[in-house]
Each structure stands twice: as structure tokens, then as C-alpha cells.
Amino acid sequence: MARWEPNAVGRLTEAAMALFTERGYSQTTVGDIATRAGLTERTFFNHFSDKREVLFAGSELFTQLIVDAVRAAPRSAKPLDAVLAAYEATDAFFEGRRPFARQRYALISAHPELQERELVKMLSVAAAVAEVLEQRGVSKAAASLASELGSAILRVGFDQWCKDKKDRSLVFHLRAARRQLEAVVGRPQARSRARTTA
Amino acid sequence: MARWEPNAVGRLTEAAMALFTERGYSQTTVGDIATRAGLTERTFFNHFSDKREVLFAGSELFTQLIVDAVRAAPRSAKPLDAVLAAYEATDAFFEGRRPFARQRYALISAHPELQERELVKMLSVAAAVAEVLEQRGVSKAAASLASELGSAILRVGFDQWCKDKKDRSLVFHLRAARRQLEAVVGRPQARSRARTTA
DNA sequence: ATGGTGATTGCACAAACTGTCATCAGGAGG
DNA sequence: CCTCCTGATGACAGTTTGTGCAATCACCAT
Numbered sequence: 001m002a003r004w005e006p007n008a009v010g011r012l013t014e015a016a017m018a019l020f021t022e023r024g025y026s027q028t029t030v031g032d033i034a035t036r037a038g039l040t041e042r043t044f045f046n047h048f049s050d051k052r053e054v055l056f057a058g059s060e061l062f063t064q065l066i067v068d069a070v071r072a073a074p075r076s077a078k079p080l081d082a083v084l085a086a087y088e089a090t091d092a093f094f095e096g097r098r099p100f101a102r103q104r105y106a107l108i109s110a111h112p113e114l115q116e117r118e119l120v121k122m123l124s125v126a127a128a129v130a131e132v133l134e135q136r137g138v139s140k141a142a143a144s145l146a147s148e149l150g151s152a153i154l155r156v157g158f159d160q161w162c163k164d165k166k167d168r169s170l171v172f173h174l175r176a177a178r179r180q181l182e183a184v185v186g187r188p189q190a191r192s193r194a195r196t197t198a
Numbered sequence: 199m200a201r202w203e204p205n206a207v208g209r210l211t212e213a214a215m216a217l218f219t220e221r222g223y224s225q226t227t228v229g230d231i232a233t234r235a236g237l238t239e240r241t242f243f244n245h246f247s248d249k250r251e252v253l254f255a256g257s258e259l260f261t262q263l264i265v266d267a268v269r270a271a272p273r274s275a276k277p278l279d280a281v282l283a284a285y286e287a288t289d290a291f292f293e294g295r296r297p298f299a300r301q302r303y304a305l306i307s308a309h310p311e312l313q314e315r316e317l318v319k320m321l322s323v324a325a326a327v328a329e330v331l332e333q334r335g336v337s338k339a340a341a342s343l344a345s346e347l348g349s350a351i352l353r354v355g356f357d358q359w360c361k362d363k364k365d366r367s368l369v370f371h372l373r374a375a376r377r378q379l380e381a382v383v384g385r386p387q388a389r390s391r392a393r394t395t396a
Numbered sequence: 397a398t399g400g401t402g403a404t405t406g407c408a409c410a411a412a413c414t415g416t417c418a419t420c421a422g423g424a425g426g
Numbered sequence: 427c428c429t430c431c432t433g434a435t436g437a438c439a440g441t442t443t444g445t446g447c448a449a450t451c452a453c454c455a456t
Binding site: 078079080112115116117119120123138139141142144145146148149151152153155156159160176177180181183184185 | 276277278318321342344346353382383
């Protein structure tokens with residue numbers, strides 16, 4: 001028999017997501033969240049360094065997942081391909097949590113404070129990825145570039161994945177985004193539709 | 199004869215940069231900054247929505263500068279080239295403020311709270327750029343991708359620019375970063391000697 | 397002089413954190 | 427069975443951030 005109700009972090013996270021969804025982020029106090037989880041404000045701050053972090057618990061695990069996947073990529077892979085392969089490896093992870101991921105994404109998109117935190121988290125993943133790439137012999141600048149480009153592709157792909165009414169996989173959307181890249185950076189494109197004058 | 203000392207925003211910014219540099223961000227209270235600028239805490243919050251914003255005054259102007267430059271890019275330019283040309287257009291802007299920009303960059307790099315803010319600002323620029331690209335007929339996904347890729351290149355280039363002991367121009371570093379891109383993404387049918395300069 | 401304007405300020409207050417110390421059930425070891 | 431240790435929890439006081447509201451005060455147009 002546990003001395004306290006188990007999984008305090010999980011309960012706090014759940015309470016926070018519910019309250020943020022119901023009344024919005026700034027209309028919810030840390031006290032509200034704690035109470036709903038059957039805990040106190042002080043205990044909330046024992047588990048999370050600040051109010052935003054409640055939606056980012058376990059992000060280190062995610063980082064580790066990615067980093068390991070990059071390490072596992074064949075040494076022959078070009079930097080960007082290694083990074084994208086790593087992101088594709090998260091497909092199963094997300095597939096099992098689609099409703100959760102969607103709600104969380106909606107919350108974060110709706111609240112600038114949360115978006116800020118999301119961005120640093122992504123940058124921190126990118127930084128970790130870049131470091132692994134460097135260990136694989138990629139120059140510092142190229143490593144940054146590859147990891148950030150990967151981030152951008154993930155962002156675009158993930159956005160599509162969240163909105164996709166057909167529930168296609170993350171891998172599908174990542175590859176679609178990757179293909180877009182060629183339209184952006186690649187050889188001259190003959191697309192001149194939409195002549196919005198001035 | 200002005201009724202108050204002029205340029206409150208400038209004085210607050212200067213005071214904040216000095217104090218953040220001296221004692222660090224979190225060791226500096228808003229009251230400290232205001233006092234040093236000869237004002238009160240309340241007045242600080244009349245000018246800035248929060249403590250972090252003091253280092254980001256005028257960022258809308260910067261956004262506008264970029265957006266206008268993208269609009270001015272030739273319609274034949276590929277998305278990424280249009281974006282990069284726009285960032286290159288900020289060269290003069292930064293060249294005149296190198297010491298300031300370096301100190302500010304060091305501060306932001308050293309303080310996660312400030313980095314968060316920096317990232318949303320960059321994302322907001324990227325979003326504005328993406329919108330312009332869409333108006334130019336680029337698909338939504340490609341526009342996001344091009345603008346974010348541009349951001350990544352700017353980040354890498356700017357970082358090099360700040361560290362460059364030889365004080366080479368931002369344009370120089372942007373182009374160097376751009377060239378790195380090819381090492382990263384690889385070129386399926388590369389070898390085309392096509393000129394990529396805008 | 398009269399009243400409007402707009403930057404500034406004082407005051408009160410909610411909410412976000414922080415540091416410190418007390419509590420209290422269970423497990424380890426005697 | 428008893429005791430000590432541990433670690434999550436909570437009470438409490440204090441600082442800092444940020445907001446709303448009203449008052450001030452010199453300049454300025456009429």
C-alpha cells in the first residue's frame with residue numbers, strides 16, 4: 001500500500017491539461033491544478049520547476065529516444081537523413097497517443113507562454129542531435145544546420161499529422177515535408193501560379 | 199524642454215543590459231533596472247509587457263524590415279533564396295551595432311528565460327516571412343519550410359558572425375552557412391554549376 | 397486661465413515562485 | 427516489536443512579477 005496516492009506527476013499533468021483546456025492557461029492557477037490533483041501548490045513546485053513545465057514532463061526521455069536513434073543510423077547516412085530517420089523512429093511513440101498529442105498541441109499553439117517552452121525544448125533536442133552528429137564527424141555548422149532543418153521538417157510534418165483527418169502516420173507526413181524541401185531549396189521550379197499583383 | 203528625461207525605453211534597455219551583464223538576469227529585479235534608469239518599477243511595466251521584453255524592444259521593426267525585403271525579392275527567386283536575400287538585407291543594420299549585438303547575444307545565450315523569448319521572436323519573424331511567401335504563390339508547407347530553414351541559416355550565420363574574430367560581414371557568414379546546406383541535405387542531381395546568388 | 401494630453405507614479409493586490417522546517421507512513425535493521 | 431532513516435508532502439512566510447486604477451503634473455492648444 002502506497003503511503004500516498006501514486007503517480008503525483010501524472011495526476012498533476014492530467015489536471016493541468018483539463019483545466020487549461022476548460023478555462024485557458026492564464027485563467028488557471030497552480031493552486032487550482034494542485035487542488036484538482038489532490039495536492040498542494042507547494043507540492044506542484046516540488047515536481048515541476050515552473051507552471052509551464054507541467055506539460056513537458058518526460059521531455060528528456062523523448063530527447064534520449066531521438067539521440068539514440070541518431071546514433072543508430074548507419075554511418076553512411078547523410079546528416080539530414082540520419083536526423084530524419086531518428087524522427088521517423090518516434091512514429092510508434094506518437095501513434096499510440098494521437099488524441100493526447102493533439103490536445104496538447106492545441107493547448108500549446110493557443111498559449112504563447114507554452115509555445116516559448118515548446119521551442120526551447122525543440123532547440124534542446126536539436127542541440128543534442130547536433131552534438132551526436134559532430135561526434136560522427138560532421139562539422140559544427142553543418143551539424144547545427146542539419147539538426148535544425150530536421151526540427152523544421154518535424155514541425156511541419158507534426159503539424160500536418162495533428163490536423164490530418166485521415167489519420168495517416170507521422171512517417172507519411174515527415175516524408176511529405178521532406179519532399180517539399182526540394183521545392184524550396186532544389187532546382188528551379190516552374191510554379192508561377194497565383195499571380196497576386198503587388 | 200521636455201518634462202521628463204527623454205528616451206525612457208532606451209534608458210531602461212541600457213540599464214537592463216548593464217545589470218544583467220554585471221549580476222545576471224535573475225539576480226536583477228525590475229525595480230533595480232527602473233531605479234538605475236531613474237524611473238519606477240511601475241513605469242517599466244508601462245513600457246514593457248514583462249521583464250524579458252526589455253531586450254526585445256523594436257523587434258517589430260526588425261520583422262518589418264525582413265518582410266519588406268522578402269516582398270522586394272524578384273518573383274523568379276526560389277523561396278529560400280528570397281528569404282536569404284531578405285536576411286542579407288539586414289547586414290547594414292547589424293554592422294553598425296556589432297558590439298551591442300554581441301553583448302546582447304551573449305546575454306541571451308547565457309539565460310534560458312531570454313532564449314525562450316528570442317526563439318518566439320524568431321518564429322514570429324519566420325511566420326511573417328512564410329505568409330509573404332504564400333502570397334507569392336508558395337504552398338503553405340513549403341513556405342513554412344523555407345522560412346524556418348532561413349531562420350536556421352540565420353541562426354548559424356549570426357552565431358558565426360558574433361564569434362568571428364576577423365569581423366567579416368553577416369552576408370559572408372550567411373553565404374557560408376548556405377553552402378553548408380549542401381553538405382547536409384545532399385544533392386541528388388547536383389553538380390549543376392547554376393548560380394545561386396540572388 | 398482653462399482644460400486636455402500623456403508619461404509618470406503610488407497603492408493595493410493576485411499569482412508565481414523560493415527557502416525552511418515539520419510531518420508522517422513505510423522499509424531496513426536490530 | 428522498536429527505532430532510525432528516508433522521501434514525498436505540506437504549512438508558512440517572504441520575494442518578485444505583473445495588473446488595475448486613480449492621481450499627479452508640466453506642457454500645449456484654445
